[in-house]
Amino acid sequence: MKFEHLWEHVNIPHALLFVGVATQTIDFAKTFAYGFLCAAPQQGHACGTCKACQLLAAETHPDYLVLQAEGKQETIGIDTIRSLTDFCEQTPQCADKKIIIIPNAHNMNISASNALLKTLEEPSGNTYFLLTTHVTCALSATIRSRCQMIRLPHYDEDTPDWQNILHADCDALLRGTLDPLQAAQKWQKEDLLILLAQIEIYFAKIREFARLDKINAMRRIVLQHGSINPVLQLESLFIDLSRN
Numbered sequence: 001m002k003f004e005h006l007w008e009h010v011n012i013p014h015a016l017l018f019v020g021v022a023t024q025t026i027d028f029a030k031t032f033a034y035g036f037l038c039a040a041p042q043q044g045h046a047c048g049t050c051k052a053c054q055l056l057a058a059e060t061h062p063d064y065l066v067l068q069a070e071g072k073q074e075t076i077g078i079d080t081i082r083s084l085t086d087f088c089e090q091t092p093q094c095a096d097k098k099i100i101i102i103p104n105a106h107n108m109n110i111s112a113s114n115a116l117l118k119t120l121e122e123p124s125g126n127t128y129f130l131l132t133t134h135v136t137c138a139l140s141a142t143i144r145s146r147c148q149m150i151r152l153p154h155y156d157e158d159t160p161d162w163q164n165i166l167h168a169d170c171d172a173l174l175r176g177t178l179d180p181l182q183a184a185q186k187w188q189k190e191d192l193l194i195l196l197a198q199i200e201i202y203f204a205k206i207r208e209f210a211r212l213d214k215i216n217a218m219r220r221i222v223l224q225h226g227s228i229n230p231v232l233q234l235e236s237l238f239i240d241l242s243r244n
């Protein structure tokens with residue numbers, strides 16, 4: 001999705017989940033937040049000169065918070081999430097809203113995730129949460145259901161769209177001209193659930209119902225148990241899909 005398109009949504013939901021390559025999604029969330037807090041945004045982009053923009057540039061904006069993981073483990077624990085409570089409760093000081101960015105939200109442990117869920121369930125009117133991840137299946141289903149998911153394409157905008165490339169690879173798998181293990185390597189950086197949805201579209205189009213069952217079975221596993229090893233799961237799916 002192009003940045004400008006996001007702004008065509010008049011009502012921005014209170015929790016957005018940006019899915020894509022790690023650094024790219026974090027940058028995107030920050031750009032989005034800057035434009036959202038700016039007093040005079042142009043097509044969603046911050047003006048760079050208003051008071052809000054100056055505070056953001058100086059990293060002293062009182063209504064903007066980027067969550068930091070604890071230590072080298074990069075785990076987001078319950079204390080970190082609890083520390084948000086004060087920020088959520090205070091009145092915005094600059095404009096009419098506050099923004100919290102949670103980079104790599106999949107690093108939340110279970111108790112942190114439960115604590116965040118409570119906050120998302122009772123959103124204070126003017127706090128917006130921007131979560132980022134490259135592994136949606138490592139996020140709890142309840143957290144996912146509270147967020148509007150925005151997928152950022154892995155390929156640049158100059159490259160033909162990734163869905164068509166994936167569909168061509170599915171076709172090659174079926175014809176036996178693409179090695180399933182190679183295909184898994186190629187797509188491993190993509191989010192598994194979003195890949196499954198696209199692979200499903202391809203096999204539904206060519207009415208390969210037996211293969212659709214396999215895709216659904218994998219989705220059930222990922223939704224119920226999370227994704228323990230996305231590459232292995234992708235390999236086993238691609239091997240399954242390429243079999244006659």
Ligand SMILES: [Zn+2]
Nearest residue numbers: 038047050053
């Ligand atoms: Zn501005």
